[in-house]
Amino acid sequence: MSTDYAYDEExxxxxxxxxxxxxxxxxxxxxxxxxxxRDPAAQFKRVQTSxxxxxxxxxxxxxxxxxxxxxxxxxxxxxxxxxxxLAYMLYLINTTEAPDNKLWNPYDILNIPxxxxxxxxxxxxxxxxxxxxPDKIKIDPAKNETLEDLNNRYVEISxxxxxxxxxxxxxxxxxxxxxxxxxxxxxNIGLPKIIVSDGNGKYVxxxxxxxxxxxxxxxxxxWWYGTLRRSKEGVxxxxxxxxxxxxxxxxxxxxxIAALSSGKEFEALFKGDKxxxxxxxxxxxxxxxxxxxxxxxxxxxxxxxxLEDSESGPQRKALALLWAYLGRxxxxxxxxxxxxxxxxxxxxxxxxxxxxxSLAYMNTAPLLSSYYTSQLLIQALPPKSSPLLQLPYFxxxxxxxxxxxxxxxxxxxxxxxxxxxxxxxxxVGKGLLTEExxxxxxxxxxxxxxxxxxxxxxxxxGERFIIPSSLVTLVVKGRFVPPGSEKVPEVNETDLxxxxxxxxxxxxxxGRKTPKQIGKDENGKPIxxxxxxxxxFPPLAAAPYLARDHSPRWNVFLTDSKQGRVAVPPFTFVxxxxxxxxxxxxxxxxxxQTVKAQFQAPPQAGHYTFVMHVVCDSYVGFxxxxxxxxxxxxxxxxxxxxVEEEISEPEEGWSSxxxxxx
Amino acid sequence: MFDIDWRGLLVPFAYVLxxxxxxxxxxxxxxxxxxMESANLAPWFPPHLQRNVYLSLLxxxxxxxxxxxxxxxxxxxxxxxxxxxxxxxHRIIQVRTAKAACSxxxxxxxxxxxxxxxxQRAEKEMEEELRDVVMEANALVPNWGQTIFQSxxxxxxxxxxxxxxxEIRAQTEAEKEWWEKQRTSIQEGFxxxxxxxxxSKTAGSEDDTVLIDTAAAAKKKAKAKAKK
Numbered sequence: 001m002s003t004d005y006a007y008d009e010e011x012x013x014x015x016x017x018x019x020x021x022x023x024x025x026x027x028x029x030x031x032x033x034x035x036x037x038r039d040p041a042a043q044f045k046r047v048q049t050s051x052x053x054x055x056x057x058x059x060x061x062x063x064x065x066x067x068x069x070x071x072x073x074x075x076x077x078x079x080x081x082x083x084x085x086l087a088y089m090l091y092l093i094n095t096t097e098a099p100d101n102k103l104w105n106p107y108d109i110l111n112i113p114x115x116x117x118x119x120x121x122x123x124x125x126x127x128x129x130x131x132x133x134p135d136k137i138k139i140d141p142a143k144n145e146t147l148e149d150l151n152n153r154y155v156e157i158s159x160x161x162x163x164x165x166x167x168x169x170x171x172x173x174x175x176x177x178x179x180x181x182x183x184x185x186x187x188n189i190g191l192p193k194i195i196v197s198d199g200n201g202k203y204v205x206x207x208x209x210x211x212x213x214x215x216x217x218x219x220x221x222x223w224w225y226g227t228l229r230r231s232k233e234g235v236x237x238x239x240x241x242x243x244x245x246x247x248x249x250x251x252x253x254x255x256x257i258a259a260l261s262s263g264k265e266f267e268a269l270f271k272g273d274k275x276x277x278x279x280x281x282x283x284x285x286x287x288x289x290x291x292x293x294x295x296x297x298x299x300x301x302x303x304x305x306x307l308e309d310s311e312s313g314p315q316r317k318a319l320a321l322l323w324a325y326l327g328r329x330x331x332x333x334x335x336x337x338x339x340x341x342x343x344x345x346x347x348x349x350x351x352x353x354x355x356x357x358s359l360a361y362m363n364t365a366p367l368l369s370s371y372y373t374s375q376l377l378i379q380a381l382p383p384k385s386s387p388l389l390q391l392p393y394f395x396x397x398x399x400x401x402x403x404x405x406x407x408x409x410x411x412x413x414x415x416x417x418x419x420x421x422x423x424x425x426x427x428v429g430k431g432l433l434t435e436e437x438x439x440x441x442x443x444x445x446x447x448x449x450x451x452x453x454x455x456x457x458x459x460x461x462g463e464r465f466i467i468p469s470s471l472v473t474l475v476v477k478g479r480f481v482p483p484g485s486e487k488v489p490e491v492n493e494t495d496l497x498x499x500x501x502x503x504x505x506x507x508x509x510x511g512r513k514t515p516k517q518i519g520k521d522e523n524g525k526p527i528x529x530x531x532x533x534x535x536x537f538p539p540l541a542a543a544p545y546l547a548r549d550h551s552p553r554w555n556v557f558l559t560d561s562k563q564g565r566v567a568v569p570p571f572t573f574v575x576x577x578x579x580x581x582x583x584x585x586x587x588x589x590x591x592x593q594t595v596k597a598q599f600q601a602p603p604q605a606g607h608y609t610f611v612m613h614v615v616c617d618s619y620v621g622f623x624x625x626x627x628x629x630x631x632x633x634x635x636x637x638x639x640x641x642x643v644e645e646e647i648s649e650p651e652e653g654w655s656s657x658x659x660x661x662x
Numbered sequence: 663m664f665d666i667d668w669r670g671l672l673v674p675f676a677y678v679l680x681x682x683x684x685x686x687x688x689x690x691x692x693x694x695x696x697x698m699e700s701a702n703l704a705p706w707f708p709p710h711l712q713r714n715v716y717l718s719l720l721x722x723x724x725x726x727x728x729x730x731x732x733x734x735x736x737x738x739x740x741x742x743x744x745x746x747x748x749x750x751x752h753r754i755i756q757v758r759t760a761k762a763a764c765s766x767x768x769x770x771x772x773x774x775x776x777x778x779x780x781x782q783r784a785e786k787e788m789e790e791e792l793r794d795v796v797m798e799a800n801a802l803v804p805n806w807g808q809t810i811f812q813s814x815x816x817x818x819x820x821x822x823x824x825x826x827x828x829e830i831r832a833q834t835e836a837e838k839e840w841w842e843k844q845r846t847s848i849q850e851g852f853x854x855x856x857x858x859x860x861x862s863k864t865a866g867s868e869d870d871t872v873l874i875d876t877a878a879a880a881k882k883k884a885k886a887k888a889k890k
């Protein structure tokens with residue numbers, strides 16, 4: 001009996017082991033790779049346009065470059081290696097012969113059928129023993145036999161005979177499968193013999209210590225320091241620190257742009273002599289006289305002095321390029337033009353960190369500046385410029401023709417609300433837009449998702465009154481009405497209500513979605529509505545100048561206008577519950593959208609007047625600002641009023657709150 | 663009694679030594695680097711110009727040739743200290759407003775740890791600075807320390823208000839220019855309209871006469887026909 005561990009000498013076990021292990025690693029990685037190489041932007045709708053500006057190629061190539069960067073070569077390598085190992089292991093498993101652990105069968109040895117009678121067994125044994133008895137048989141040199149072989153064969157034959165005739169031996173055979181009784185068993189370890197064979201031990205130890213002493217600490221360390229290096233918003237920590245220092249209570253959009261240029265990301269972008277290359281050219285271009293603004297870059301006097309005060313180097317170059325980008329200034333140099341489009345997405349990412357910082361201060365003005373800067377960066381517009389420049393083919397010259405001498409800029413909605421003939425007469429003409437260009441601009445304008453708020457009110461789920469410190473829901477009802485939409489249907493009053501789910505409807509209260517029963521078919525089977533509507537995403541921002549795909553988001557927040565402070569921090573919405581456009585992606589549905597935000601009511605009763613801001617981060621001039629009043633009743637008074645109301649007017653369901661549009 | 667195999671023991675001792683040595687070097691290097699980092703943290707505020715002015719006024723070097731340092735009038739020293747207090751007010755406001763924001767951002771992981779360290783250092787420095795200013799004020803005028811920051815606060819508020827007013831005033835010229843332009847263009851528009859109106863009037867009267875003429879002619883013709 002031997003219980004020694006044996007290693008896998010024939011190599012028929014370890015391929016299974018390696019195969020399983022590799023499969024466990026490779027399958028998730030493959031899934032990851034496939035999932036990643038699918039373009040995440042592809043599932044979003046786009047604003048349909050054929051407009052291409054002069055540098056659309058650069059922007060497209062930058063977008064592609066970004067997607068490629070996402071793909072990660074090492075992942076591809078790992079997956080390929082994993083599958084190669086799997087294939088090799090399969091090959092090994094198929095080709096290596098498993099050792100034959102044939103069951104010892106006395107009938108086979110005697111070469112008789114299993115049903116042989118005792119007589120036949122005896123006679124066969126006698127015949128065989130006569131034939132193979134070592135004393136009788138002669139060694140045949142031709143067959144390369146030794147005396148031992150002959151002995152063994154004879155022993156086998158007699159063993160087989162005994163197994164079939166002797167009671168004890170037969171029992172042994174039945175119990176253990178062997179006439180000699182219990183056999184020793186062996187445990188094989190699924191490792192190749194090479195690992196343990198002499199002389200290889202040091203290499204194994206070396207590999208082992210490399211894995212656990214070097215690779216593991218390296219991976220853990222790089223992960224840890226990687227998380228320390230970047231802030232929660234995904235920008236470098238140093239950039240976030242600088243942005244925090246650049247924050248000011250009265251910062252305007254130009255100030256935010258100057259602050260963003262201090263990001264450390266730009267230092268990596270403009271390394272070494274790149275930091276000053278072409279700087280004077282950019283500056284002369286953006287500070288030249290512009291068509292629609294005093295300076296071509298759209299800088300104000302303050303912004304100009306900020307640029308001139310900033311230290312020469314990456315920051316100054318980034319700032320100059322940002323202004324060139326915002327002012328859509330032609331730089332006449334492929335390298336500089338490319339850099340111009342490169343800085344904007346970086347600044348946009350940094351702006352997210354700045355939004356968080358301004359939110360921490362809870363001041364309205366910097367938060368709004370940050371959101372407006374996001375709009376400007378996405379649309380490539382300088383601050384205080386006309387929102388009409390968001391439309392394709394619109395240049396400062398055309399904007400001037402449309403706006404005339406007015407100091408107040410015409411919004412896209414304002415422009416599109418005019419009758420077609422009026423718009424056409426202003427924008428189409430010699431030196432202005434051609435007829436096709438005008439059509440294109442109008443068609444794009446009619447696809448922009450402008451959220452027109454119909455009503456906003458507060459409520460507490462399941463209650464009639466809002467009592468102090470209760471959990472209030474701000475319900476905002478609005479429809480996407482693209483500028484220039486014709487035949488906009490009237491708002492359906494019933495759409496504006498927000499009915500609480502019944503108290504026994506647990507699914508609805510917990511936000512679970514179940515298919516609803518619509519009716520019954522002729523056989524009495526209930527018809528269920530199609531699986532609940534998927535979240536609807538608005539089309540990607542129509543931003544021909546931004547070298548990224550951006551899904552627009554709406555921020556809803558309440559401010560205290562007297563103190564200039566944020567009362568309820570922003571809730572961000574990227575998806576909606578109702579379709580925005582029909583299947584063709586162009587015709588608006590005008591479906592009523594509901595967005596809800598929950599917050600804690602003030603601890604004292606009273607009338608609280610807030611200014612509600614609905615700010616879209618992607619389009620200029622699509623914001624809504626309206627006054628809403630939160631009426632908080634004393635708990636005792638609310639209870640009394642509820643009783644009174646039940647007697648007089650039982651159908652009034654929720655406390656309505658007046659909204660005054662600005 | 664015991665036969666110690668010293669050579670055999672060498673290996674474990676060496677192992678412990680190497681291990682301990684590695685940890686020691688690692689920790690000393692790490693700590694040194696940390697200390698270096700915190701020592702080299704950039705200051706939160708730029709150099710304090712007003713304080714430097716005040717201190718240099720207080721410790722004026724004797725001029726070349728003369729032994730005594732020049733006497734600075736008390737009023738100037740007091741003014742310099744007040745200016746220093748005003749700058750301190752600006753800084754203390756900045757520190758106070760930034761503190762809550764900085765700590766909440768740090769907790770969320772939106773800003774780095776070193777920013778918080780810098781901030782705390784700045785806070786401490788400001789405390790020291792305030793104490794110093796109060797002491798200096800008391801030394802210059804008895805009991806001035808209690809009121810110097812009140813007046814400094816007033817000055818700071820006034821300056822910021824004046825700055826905003828000046829900013830708004832600076833726009834007057836451009837506004838005026840734009841308005842003049844607007845007025846002339848509106849005037850021109852009106853003049854044109856008037857001209858057009860008068861032109862259309864004369865044109866209209868001509869038309870009328872023509873109409874009358876034809877009507878008269880028609881009447882004449884009708885009369886002629888009737889006569890026939």
